[in-house]
Amino acid sequence: MNNRLFTFVGGNAGIWRVVQMKTLAGEHLPAPVMVDIVAGRDTGPASLDAKWVLHGITSNERYEMHGEKEQILAKQPALGRSEAVCAALIAIRKNASWWNLHQDERQRIFEEQSSHARIGLQYLPAIARRLHHCRDLGEPEPFDFLTWFEFAPSDESAFNKLVAELRASPEWQFVEREIDIRLVRE
Ligand code: HEM
Numbered sequence: 432m433n434n435r436l437f438t439f440v441g442g443n444a445g446i447w448r449v450v451q452m453k454t455l456a457g458e459h460l461p462a463p464v465m466v467d468i469v470a471g472r473d474t475g476p477a478s479l480d481a482k483w484v485l486h487g488i489t490s491n492e493r494y495e496m497h498g499e500k501e502q503i504l505a506k507q508p509a510l511g512r513s514e515a516v517c518a519a520l521i522a523i524r525k526n527a528s529w530w531n532l533h534q535d536e537r538q539r540i541f542e543e544q545s546s547h548a549r550i551g552l553q554y555l556p557a558i559a560r561r562l563h564h565c566r567d568l569g570e571p572e573p574f575d576f577l578t579w580f581e582f583a584p585s586d587e588s589a590f591n592k593l594v595a596e597l598r599a600s601p602e603w604q605f606v607e608r609e610i611d612i613r614l615v616r617e
Contacts, residue, residue, distance in 0.1 A: 435488045437563055438474050439520060439577060440467040442481035447518055447614035455598070457524065457608025466520060466614055468579075485522065486570075487563025487577040493534070494541050499548040506555035515559060515581040518614040519590065522574040529605035545600035554593045557586040574608065 441449075441460070445467025452462045461482040469477060478484050492500070508515075529537065541547050551560075559581040565572035582590050594611070597603060 433471055435490065436471055436568075437487055437489070437561075437577075438469045438472055438478075439485045439487075440469060440474050440477045440481045441465075441483045441485075441612075442467065442477060442479075444477040446617050448617050449612060450615050451611075451613040453611045455609040455611060456606055457610075460522075460610050465617075466612065485565070485574065485577055486568055486572060487565045487574075488567055489561060490564050490567060494538050494548075496542060496548045499552055502552055503548065503555065506552065508556040508559045510559045510561060510579075510581055512559065512581065512583075514583045516616040517582050517584055517587055517590075518616070519578075519580045519594075520612040520614065521578045521580070521594070522608075522610045522612075523576045523578065523606055524574045524608035525576075525605045526607040540602055540605075545597070545602035547597065547600065547602060550593065550596050550600075554589055557589055558582050558593065 441463035443464050445465045447466045447468070449463055449466060452460075454460070463482045467474070467477045469475075472486060474481075474484065496503075532540075551558075561579045563577040563579070565574050565577060580590065
């Protein structure tokens, strides 16, 4: 499990400089200068003067997708492309009503009503992404998901359009906390 665990440190270290931070729902987080992404839980000196430290693990997919899964796998680029100097860390918590739904109801909202994967697919291969789950960690975390995206400056407006489309979907009615942090690679 540990090689799937990542720690995001909002402080003064790392290669990603914060250029904008917006709270769309719920409580704010203090704005750091830099965000460092560390593999595992041990952040070493990076977290000494950190404003916050968030953990998440990548994990198996929970939703059935109607043929989009293969297309996503075929089109999605890797993280760390040299031209992808822009990034977004969007931290999300969904409300109790979401988590009280049965998995098949969540599936219906995610895929049939919100077309999350179908919408997202249209923005590949411009946008690279990694989804981290926080609820599987055993210890309480302030968010349910840490979503990470990388793109070239010329794809920033496409990314903004993608985020706006998803935020307008029924799935987002269950989002009770959302913080959108934009970064550039130093
Ligand atoms: C989950 C695709 C963009 C937030 C997922 C899943 C897929 C997906 C396939 C399901 C993963 C699983 O089954 O666990 C995409 C694609 C995108 C994209 C192809 C294009 C770049 C975004 C953006 C956001 C976002 C921009 C945030 C604004 C989430 C969240 C989940 C998720 C929070 C977890 C939902 C849940 O389990 O309740 N995405 N996505 N995604 N995505 Fe996206």
